[in-house]
Amino acid sequence: MKSTKKRVAGLPAQRTAQKTLGDIDKVLPGSRNSGDRICWRFQHVDNDGPWGIDKLPPQEMGFLLDKLAGVETQTIRELFFNGEEPGKHYDMHRLPNREALGRLAEMKLNDMTRISRLRFGGRQRLYGFLVDNVFHVVWWDREHEVWPSQKKNT
Structure with missing residues (x-):
């Protein structure tokens, strides 16, 4: 046989x-050691809202993929618990953008208690839900609209 x-x-x-x-x-x-390094899931990307990734121009998609690949070598501790950029966590009940809250409700993700983000430039942010070492991507916010800063020029 x-x-x-x-x-x-x-x-x-x-x-x-x-x-x-x-x-x-x-x-x-x-x-072999990727269990403590960040990895990505795209099941919850909100392509029906203003911050989806499906309509990105090729150059911007390339920029985003380069940034994702660039941080894959880092651990969650290096990205989020260092007290510095690029990662931060926010309490969902404090999300200031009502449209973003509405999008999460429509996607049935409004019961989440915390949303995370990675800063990839002056204004560019990637939002999602961090579960262990897996970042579940929801939004690519190129204009810093989801969680606007109180600081000028950010």
């Missing part, structure tokens, strides 16, 4: 009880 197992050409084989895998450390460097 012929084996139905597939191998990726050029990858060293590693046998398991069920299938043949490549050497993960060679194929995906850093993957």
Whole structure:
């Protein structure tokens, strides 16, 4: 009987009880310790509202993807609990933008108690919900509208 197992050409084989895998450390460097590093989910992106990512121009999408890739090497502690940028958490009940609150209610996410954000430039912010090391992306706020600063020029 012929084996139905597939191998990726050029990858060293590693046998398991069920299938043949490549050497993960060679194929995906850093993957063994990714449990404490930030990673992304896009299931809850709000593309029906003003801060969706589906209509971004290619150049801006490239900028966003470069920023996401740039922080994937960092741990949650480095991003959010350092007392500095780029990450912050906000209590949902203090969200000042009524349209944003309405969007969350429409998406049935208004029971969340905290929303997180990553600052990727002067005004650009990525908002979502952080669960362990997974950032569930909701909005790309290029104009700092979701949670406007009280400071000038931010």
